[in-house]
Amino acid sequence: MTKNIDAIVAIILSLLTLILIFFTFTKAKKSRFRGKLPRFFFHTNLGKGILLLVSLWILSSSLTYISECHFCKEDEFNSSPFRTLPRSLVGMLYPATVFYGMEQGTPSSFMGQLIAAFASLGYLIVGTVFVGAALLDKLRQSWRKKMKINWENHFVVCGWNENMEKILSQLTNPALGDEKRPVAVLVREEEVEDVQNIVERLDAQQQIKTVSGSLVSENDLTNVGVQNAQGVLILPPAGDNNPELAVLFCALSIKKMRDETGKNLPQIIAYIEQADFADKLSHIADTIITPTETDILLSATALLCPDTVEIYRRLITVSEETNEIYLVKAPEPWTKKKLSFRELAEVITRKSRKESPVILIGLKRNEKIHINPKDDETGYIKEGDKLIVIAMNYPRRILEDIAAGD
Template structure:
């Protein structure tokens, strides 16, 4: 995707949850689930049956039990527990007619309670599964990626993520039909942990369902999944950009546009990367005429199943302060990759400088949304710029990363 990478201004980060806080949160969730399914009622009923059954057994079998009153009560309660759960171990058993009646009642109660508990747990699991398949289950993951919208390029995006980070969690937030998404989930079942949230990605409620506050990255696609007209797609992308950045200012956000003239607006909304349809079409078509074969090379680089791929790699600490030529030789020897350039981190600027002072409706809307979200317009914004084929004596700095052509381990060797 083209365009200068701009990371959003860093607001104060949420306090990282401690292990204790996460444990307390999970215990509360379990408690709410138990209360909703009335499991505590069944537990109280079970305790009552054990106590009453033990007392009844002790009364019926008093002459057949040994020990003090407390020991007899302990033996009777133990008998009630094992009878309720396993129909007894045989160490204690009724010898009187009344004792056998008590045993029948306790044993039958155990079957009923076990059936109720099993049915309750099964209903919870089935309900959760249905909610997940319909895209109605809130995402609790952390550090996941979110794909907003759905179109003909969406599966290519998923394939690219699977190539770079196999097995990672990806949440798709769109209005795609759950039955259609089931086919996509099946195709990626061995490569990604795919989850669906069925909703409108311009709404904060849907974004929260997708766990956008805890996500590490997000891509907003030109949405073709709902009934929204195509000409309104860019407007929805801008709204989504504002909503996402207001919920998670640190998220890495990439957006897709139909009209390249709308790029300044999403830049002001602090999108990190922008790609507009058709922007490179003229270049590719002209190169097909003037440089035969170059189009095939570009297609090979962009294909997810290619034997090579473009990658941005962190600069090894040992190469800081070395020249680009030395780094290229070292990376070729150690990683088997070809260095094409460096990604340079530039001096930060503030968000306010990205906003124009004109009175256009979109600019004023963006500025108002920033202010409503409590985002500091004077906050620093770091930016990065690719520098391809630098001079051989270019000195690498700690803020640089490298752009390289690396092998694709999943592709078949020629």
Template sequence: MPSVEKGAATLKRKSRLLNLTRVINWFREAHNLLKRERFLHLLSVVFLFIIFGALAIFFSDNYYTTKGISGILDAIYWAVVTITTVGYGDIVPTSSLAKIAGLIIILSGPALLALVTASVASIYVERKIKEGKGLESIKDKDHIIICGWNENGEKVIDSIAAQMKAGQTSIVLVNELSRDEVQSIQYKYKDYNLRFVRGNFVREDVLARANIMNARSAIVMADVSGGHSIEKADQRTIFGTMTIKSMAPKVRTCAELIDGHNREHLVRTKVDEIIVRGESSGCMLAMAAIAPGVSSTIRSLISSEDENKIWRLPVPSRYVGKSFGELSAHLREKFSAIVLAVLREQKQMKLDDILSPDSTSIDEFIKRKFEESGKDFFGEKEKVSVVINPPDDYQLSKNHAIVVISKEKPEEAGFVERLVKGT
């Protein structure tokens, strides 16, 4: 029980730290914007005028003798009310010096406040214009980037939206569509956090504005935006994937090819998954002819037309070491879910795996030679093997994941999570 409480406390601490970091970053960005627009200088001038008016009425109208310390608050109150041209009339200057100070504040106050308001408004207007043009840098993390655009672009967004709740993660489009086309897409998916970065995704500066280093995953489509021809789409896909992997090698990247003969070139970029357009068309046509209805079923599931969807889930910790049949029966009974397959993730061998535990001169020599070669013989990319419809006695491990069909994503909160949420 103490370990559970410690885990809950750690989760709370990490959550508070993450929120605090976001607030600090927001204030830092706001400070930089305000500083650039000389907002703080204008605010300082307004503050000085308030102090000037307060001191003028405080000393010239003898507040220091008639009201004492409370006269300071009255003096500041009068200066603020006067500079904002509210003028309640509950406090009025009586001496000539205080009246002159009041005139100066009344004449200069509106102009100063107008400058302050215009400065703040210009910051937000500029940001909105840059955001609309796709020139704003993305600050989000764990987002999904869609590079390029074609006639299947909206289907990709629909599929992502079907797998995630609105607002759960942001989607960033990186392409060269016109402003009207982008706004039309953003309006259609207004319930989702859809962002836009204009530019050629082959370039590093464009991907840097999309914050590729902190992205969850990247999808590279056969791009025809900005007048690019479909004949050169594969070339751009290969170069774009190469750029992504050079900047963010750990970001999961999926790419679309038009011509399957270009697969070997794309594999060299260390892309995680390749989808060749039309690769499954022959199988679907044959299935439609031989087994009517099967192709329609598959199409409904992968296109999110049916209320049942395909989900990928980790194996629950309490079923690690148990049989596939036990987990399948549990999911069927509790969530009405059908388990289609078991996935096994295996990391590739690393250089450290073949070296001795104690570093020796020979080990150092081998490491140096591999580094000098400039080639990555030991990648960190995980290989995924698929076992469709495994037998009931198939043993599950912590490296397994499962693919299920259900209306809602089967989710079970762990004990620590339930404790944190107070449920």
């Protein structure tokens, strides 16, 4: 009876172990775990090595016991050191080649001895490969922590988000033209590989650099060059106990650096999932994005116009196939001609039609945004105004050419 129970348990253990090994090297790599322990075992070479060694031990013990049950005669089985599953588990803790036997003796069946030999070889290979890989990881981690980015007017992304690939794709899209800037990414060490995989898929190795570190460390923020950046996007770190608090401290550190330099840059964009933190960030970040508020507004607008969501998606998705919203500084010739908003809109629409249509929909003046304003609301186009336009690609060159020839 005990023999049958042990055999069933051994088969179940073997199947579960095979599933775990398969998951470790396929699905786990793409999964986002919030706990530190799962991230260690599934996202680091040292953790995967330990997990694989334990899996190999359980699998080889179970298979050895099953082999003894199936291939041994009754008297051989009764004298085998592996005649129960617990004995097999203990025996496989001390693997060696079949020539030297196990700590408590060799399996009686040839198949059991073969499994023990492969287990010994497997322990050696797994231990060597993953320990070596873990040491290399430590060296890379040390190098990344010392790495400093000396770019200027670049973009910085701090923290991890499940939509990181979409974010980086937007920031490096060819449709941005001259406005395309290099991007520095600051994430924790266990997320570096995920970012680098994204960079490879986007073929953007020259545009995106990754540094490992903490959002709340001023030294790490300095390493990605936030003090010289054009803008910083702060994302709540996945798996953190207080992600919104990390965003708050990160924004405070960046604002402190900005105040010390006396510049208006970098622009601080904070993404938070809890709207309650918006008030705390309102005097620190330049722009606060809360998905809840955005979703509610879109949902309500969709009732009035069901196609609003698709229109909105197209206008914020940077690509060479769709039109997007851009802000462009008003070219100097137009600020001297005393053109009203309507007059300028007509000029831009008419003269950009052949090359690449551009539509003027508003302007930004003194931090205030005017969408489709009346002429008496904004008067003439002034120096420092930023034009809000819809265009297929970043239209600064087109607008400057039109202004120069107008």
